[in-house]
Each structure stands twice: as C-alpha cells, then as structure tokens.
Amino acid sequence: MSTTPAVMAIRGKRQLGEAGKVRILNAQHRCDRCGAQAYIRATLRTPSSTSAAVGQLYFCNHHGREHEAALRPQSTHWLDESRWINRKPTD
Ligand SMILES: [Zn+2]
Numbered sequence: 001m002s003t004t005p006a007v008m009a010i011r012g013k014r015q016l017g018e019a020g021k022v023r024i025l026n027a028q029h030r031c032d033r034c035g036a037q038a039y040i041r042a043t044l045r046t047p048s049s050t051s052a053a054v055g056q057l058y059f060c061n062h063h064g065r066e067h068e069a070a071l072r073p074q075s076t077h078w079l080d081e082s083r084w085i086n087r088k089p090t091d
Contacts, residue, residue, distance in 0.1 A: 025079070031060035032057050032059065032063075033059065033060075033063040037060060038060055039081045039085060040058070040059040040063075040078070040080050040081070041059075041078075042057045042059070042064075042071045043076050043077040043079070044056070044075055045074075045076045057071065061082040064080070
C-alpha cells in the first residue's frame, strides 16, 4: 500500500475537518419561529431553576440573527452552524 505524501496530506486534512466540524443540527431541527431548517441553537438556563434545567431554542439563520442580540447574553451556549447552509448533507 503505497501512499504519496500528497494523498496523506489530503486525508489528514479531511480527518481534521470532520473531527472539528461535526454537525449537531440536522434536518430534523426546525426553526421555532418559521419552521425552516434550524442552523442556530440557543441553550438557555432557566433563571428560577436550581437544577441544571435548560431550554433550547432553534432558529434558522434569519431568525437566529434577528434574536441573537437579545438571546445570546442569556444563553449558556450559542451554537451557530450557519456555515453549513450551502453544503450538501453528505459533505
Ligand atoms: Zn426562522
């Protein structure tokens, strides 16, 4: 099995890319406002709760941007996968 350095470089790059860019959101996640495919997830900690109860809101890119200024400061985690919008699901 002979592998040229060029091929190894490509493989290494691809593996790095996959490891660092695993999608969490998929077509099953829909925007809470309009029902479009969600690319942004806001994880909110319930202020009154003493447990680790959290709420999650899903947004398409459009509504994510619209609500980001208000929601992001209240979010424990802001997941933005909008970079995947124009990619094929198998990429
Ligand atoms: Zn939307």
